Amino acid sequence: MTLIATGVSVLSYALMQTMVVPALHVLQVQLHTTPTWSAWILSVFLLTSAASTPLLSKLGDRYSKRNVLLLVLAAYLIGTLGCAAAGNIGVLIGCRAVQGVSLAALPLSFGILRDALPQHRLRSGLGLVSGTIGVGAGIGLVVGGLVVDHQSWRWLFAIAAVLILGAMGLVARYVPDQRSGSSEPVDVPGAALLALVLVALLLALTKGTSWGWASTGTLVLFGASVVLLAVLVVAERKSLAPLIAPAVVAGRSLLSVHGAAFVFGVVSFVFYVLLPTFAQTAADQRLPGGRTVGYGLGADVTVAGLLLLPGSLALLPTGPLAGLMQRLTSARATLASGFAVMAVGAISLCLWNGNGWQLAGGYLVVGIGSGLVLGGIPSVISDLTEVRRTATANGVNTVVRTAGGVVGSQLAAALLAAWHISGSETPTRNSFITAFWIAAAVAAAGGLLCWAGIRSSTIPAPRTPEVAAPRHQSAGKPRP
Numbered sequence: 392m393t394l395i396a397t398g399v400s401v402l403s404y405a406l407m408q409t410m411v412v413p414a415l416h417v418l419q420v421q422l423h424t425t426p427t428w429s430a431w432i433l434s435v436f437l438l439t440s441a442a443s444t445p446l447l448s449k450l451g452d453r454y455s456k457r458n459v460l461l462l463v464l465a466a467y468l469i470g471t472l473g474c475a476a477a478g479n480i481g482v483l484i485g486c487r488a489v490q491g492v493s494l495a496a497l498p499l500s501f502g503i504l505r506d507a508l509p510q511h512r513l514r515s516g517l518g519l520v521s522g523t524i525g526v527g528a529g530i531g532l533v534v535g536g537l538v539v540d541h542q543s544w545r546w547l548f549a550i551a552a553v554l555i556l557g558a559m560g561l562v563a564r565y566v567p568d569q570r571s572g573s574s575e576p577v578d579v580p581g582a583a584l585l586a587l588v589l590v591a592l593l594l595a596l597t598k599g600t601s602w603g604w605a606s607t608g609t610l611v612l613f614g615a616s617v618v619l620l621a622v623l624v625v626a627e628r629k630s631l632a633p634l635i636a637p638a639v640v641a642g643r644s645l646l647s648v649h650g651a652a653f654v655f656g657v658v659s660f661v662f663y664v665l666l667p668t669f670a671q672t673a674a675d676q677r678l679p680g681g682r683t684v685g686y687g688l689g690a691d692v693t694v695a696g697l698l699l700l701p702g703s704l705a706l707l708p709t710g711p712l713a714g715l716m717q718r719l720t721s722a723r724a725t726l727a728s729g730f731a732v733m734a735v736g737a738i739s740l741c742l743w744n745g746n747g748w749q750l751a752g753g754y755l756v757v758g759i760g761s762g763l764v765l766g767g768i769p770s771v772i773s774d775l776t777e778v779r780r781t782a783t784a785n786g787v788n789t790v791v792r793t794a795g796g797v798v799g800s801q802l803a804a805a806l807l808a809a810w811h812i813s814g815s816e817t818p819t820r821n822s823f824i825t826a827f828w829i830a831a832a833v834a835a836a837g838g839l840l841c842w843a844g845i846r847s848s849t850i851p852a853p854r855t856p857e858v859a860a861p862r863h864q865s866a867g868k869p870r871p
Contacts, residue, residue, distance in 0.1 A: 393565050395561060398523050405526070406527045406554065409531035410547050411535060447786070468552060519711050526703050578632055591619060600801055658733055661827075671695050672818075717770060802829070
């Protein structure tokens with residue numbers, strides 16, 4: 392039941408991450424706003440997610456992962472209900488900012504599972520909960536399209552609120568309240584500096600396309616992120632209890648895992664952006680001069696989301712499979728294999744993309760590889776870090792993956808903007824093919840990074856954790 396509780400918590404985040412995407416145009420029209428302001432519906436969620444997750448993860452390690460997760464879900468619920476009731480774009484953006492704290496549910500859940508599950512179930516449990524990230528994202532696109540097509544957009548947030556309430560009930564009832572007993576202080580200045588670094592960097596990445604990569608605003612933000620990062624490094628070296636301790640990021644294997652998370656984010660979001668766009672392009676669309684576009688399915692939002700669904704659902708069984716592969720082979724072999732399968736899926740989309748079955752089949756292969764990577768990363772981090780730093784290390788990894796997603800989405804958008812069919816604003820078929828080839832190359836590079844950077848032998852399993860005490864027992868009493 393602890394596994395189910397954490398899985399539902401992560402699922403509630405993953406759904407909301409993509410469920411609002413199909414509704415962006417509807418929100419723009421019904422809230423009487425501009426494309427620039429409606430884009431902030433996604434951007435502000437991303438920014439607060441990245442800024443708050445490291446601190447919330449640290450608080451979970453310092454005090455109680457269960458209680459911090461409940462606070463995160465409570466704030467998430469308040470933000471979701473506010474979105475459902477929003478009467479203008481300003482209120483909606485503000486409530487989406489509050490919703491952004493939900494990203495912390497991922498590292499907190501991974502830390503809870505490490506505390507609660509016996510060793511023989513830990514890898515498969517981490518893989519299963521990791522798989523719900525992709526499953527929720529895929530389902531969110533489909534549900535979002537269906538709701539937008541048939542109901543008010545407010546139902547998107549009403550559905551999410553019900554799921555969040557269910558997650559809160561499961562966590563309160565079934566997740567044990569284990570406390571670290573650490574007296575280490577929380578590095579609030581370090582958390583504030585890290586938040587500023589992430590906000591400046593991600594804001595530059597998300598707005599660079601619309602502002603211009605050489606514009607003053609973009610360059611100032613990039614410069615500010617570099618300066619703030621330098622200040623952060625100096626401050627963390629002087630801190631007695633740094634937020635990002637060397638044990639969380641140092642070492643070849645751990646750095647390689649964080650690098651793999653970044654690469655995974657890049658590749659995943661390239662497909663999130665490209666495949667729906669490709670599917671919604673109509674091959675018979677007329678162009679100036681009597682020509683037609685010549686590619687695409689002319690699908691609506693819901694059908695385009697359904698094409699991604701098989702690949703998203705594949706993450707659920709392949710997540711636990713990653714744990715089994717790590718036990719039988721090694722961590723580096725599992726992650727490298729996952730990236731290799733993602734590269735094969737990307738290449739298949741380069742070569743075969745003429746109908747819906749080919750698009751769904753290619754992304755299914757990508758999804759299988761994604762499940763191996765997503766399922767393997769938390770397990771490797773669990774093996775490489777102390778129990779008292781599990782949530783913090785996973786929090787850093789989650790933020791790195793989020794940054795990779797921003798780079799991937801901007802890369803895809805830039806490639807589509809670079810090549811248009813003459814006399815129109817429609818991207819050429821070659822722009823998609825080029826992007827798929829780049830995704831394949833980046834995935835292959837991720838596999839090489841894991842193979843070269845993670846220790847060659849199977850990472851030794853950590854000591855089996857004690858069985859969690861029932862919640863009615865005090866933390867200081869002996870456990871049976």
